[in-house]
Amino acid sequence: MSRGDGARVGYAAGAFDLFHVGHLNLLRHAKARCDHLIAGVVADEVLEITKGRRPVVPLVERAEIVSHISYVDEVHHEVLLDKLDTWRELRFDVFFKGDDWRGTPKGEELERRFARVGVEVVYFPYTVHTSSTILRAALAELERPAV
Template identity: 50%
Template sequence: MSNRTENENLWGVKMSGELVTGYASGVWDLFHIGHLRLLERAAERCDRLIVGCLTDEAAKHKGSRPIIPLIERMELMRSLRFVHSVVPDYGLDKIKAWEEHKFDAFFKGDDWRGTPRGDQWERDFAEVGVRLVWLPYTLHRSSSTIKAVIREGTSPVIQVEK
């Protein structure tokens, strides 16, 4: 079932019955509204959304191991009605994920845009014809800020983004 109207696609041009497969990768630890909004926005832009969950080892780039084990993070992603499949993601080299899953679009929060890794993804995906779509990052909510609140014992002001 398509999340798009019949006459639009990821790029806003008509397609001839082709399905767009999207891939969104993340740690997805302490699942929160920012994660949900990013995945909803990704699903709106493709027909089939594959979600990659970084393994505990691959998530070390964040500075610490995830709190929620991989198997549980994957189960949470599978419970989202607009997610078609969930796969383990073994690293930040997304071309390896593309080689395995052959997606048409890669969705990532725009907090990665302009970073060395984000620039590398842009180059890598341009070479293989994958569209890199930067989606809005939820500034007021992240797993890192939630962990900091827990460590500090403070009560954050909760703002719900619609």
């Protein structure tokens, strides 16, 4: 996409593991706030480092699912640990996050670092009742033998 066309480019990164309505809501809200939405699907190895576990669904499959969401204009395999390094590759104008990051030390640091390069950080409501963590727990419960 040409950066000279005045389009507002947004970036929404996530594991997008066990894709659920919270993921869809993030992408829907993000697309409403930009002209071109890039969805960053975080690599398995990066998730293992940052979250302490690998995803259930491998990167290539998660990216394939996300690429078919109508709100997404482009999918990026996020293989770098530092979001600012990803920005250097993609040059987006706004970075979208779930509001579970708002007011946290990590979120505040992210905001400071992005502000230095002119990127706005926008938070959207976190879907509390549905998450990949909750889905993992439900699957584990189903796999336990009956007593």
